[in-house]
Amino acid sequence: MTRQSVFRMFVKPPAYRPIGAERSLECAAIHTESFAYPWTESDFEQLLVAAEVVADGAIDADEGLCGMILSRAAADEAEILTIAVAPEHRRSGVAATLIAAHLPRLSARGVARLFLEVETGNAPARALYASNGFHEVGERKAYYRKEDASPASALLMRLDLAP
Ligand SMILES: CC(C)(COP(=O)(O)OP(=O)(O)OC[C@H]1O[C@@H](n2cnc3c(N)ncnc32)[C@H](O)[C@@H]1OP(=O)(O)O)[C@@H](O)C(=O)NCCC(=O)NCCS
Known part of the structure; x- marks a missing residue:
């Protein structure tokens, strides 16, 4: 049993809602653990x-x-x-649910096309985006x-949003 699956057995699932500047420090902490x-x-x-900027949090x-x-x-x-999930919460659907909560908010602002860049070697993120x-x-x-200063390519990805 993985650390994440043990964690999930005892923890209530997160709530998904818009976030503002009051979450800046927490966003920076997760970003530091992620990039x-x-x-x-x-x-x-x-x-x-x-x-x-449209921002949602778990x-x-x-x-x-x-x-x-x-x-x-x-x-x-x-x-x-950016999209990132704290390491102890990964592989439990948090990112997928964040995307699901985020897309209608973009649509409501009139967004029809959503783009992103992802490092070619970032397999978890590429799988997340492909499955969405x-x-x-x-x-x-x-x-x-990269961390060792070597160059890495980015894939540009697109999603067309329902009106
Ligand atoms: C990429 C990231 C946001 C995924 O978050 P997550 O909450 O763990 O993702 P989810 O649990 O919602 O996974 C949804 C799908 O994404 C894919 N996926 C997520 N993590 C994966 C991994 N480590 N390996 C393979 N596929 C993965 C799977 O298809 C998964 O569906 P499944 O669990 O049914 O197989 C997270 O790993 C992260 O924060 N990484 C560091 C920051 C980052 O790279 N952000 C993206 C920059 S472009």
Whole structure:
């Protein structure tokens, strides 16, 4: 039995709702656990107050943040800026449920096309996006820097949203 499955047996599932700048520190903490080049609390503060940014969080039974998704909308297009789940909450459907909660909020703003970039080597994220209907529309060579500073390519993915 994995650590995550034991954890799930005893823990109430998270609630999914919009988040604001009051969650900046928690977003930065999850980002730090998730990416080689994490965004700071101040980066999140700026994003979470921006009118064009749509942000949703997964909130656990203790009111703590266990995952978040942020998108930037412009006219009828949007881009996922980041999605991350705290390591102890992974593989329990949190990211998939965050996406499911997020898409209707984008649609309600008139977004018809959603884009994202994902590192080619990020198998969990690629599987997540594929299973949620995103398809590949391009590749950007040497778009990212890995932890060891070597370059990594990005796949550009797109999802058309129901009106
Ligand atoms: C990618 C990430 C957000 C997935 O979050 P999660 O809550 O664990 O994902 P879910 O449990 O909702 O998984 C949904 C689907 O995604 C895929 N998936 C998720 N994690 C996976 C993994 N480690 N390996 C393979 N597939 C995976 C599976 O298809 C899964 O469906 P299944 O559980 O029915 O097989 C999480 O691993 C994470 O925070 N990673 C670090 C940050 C990151 O890379 N973000 C994406 C940047 S583009």
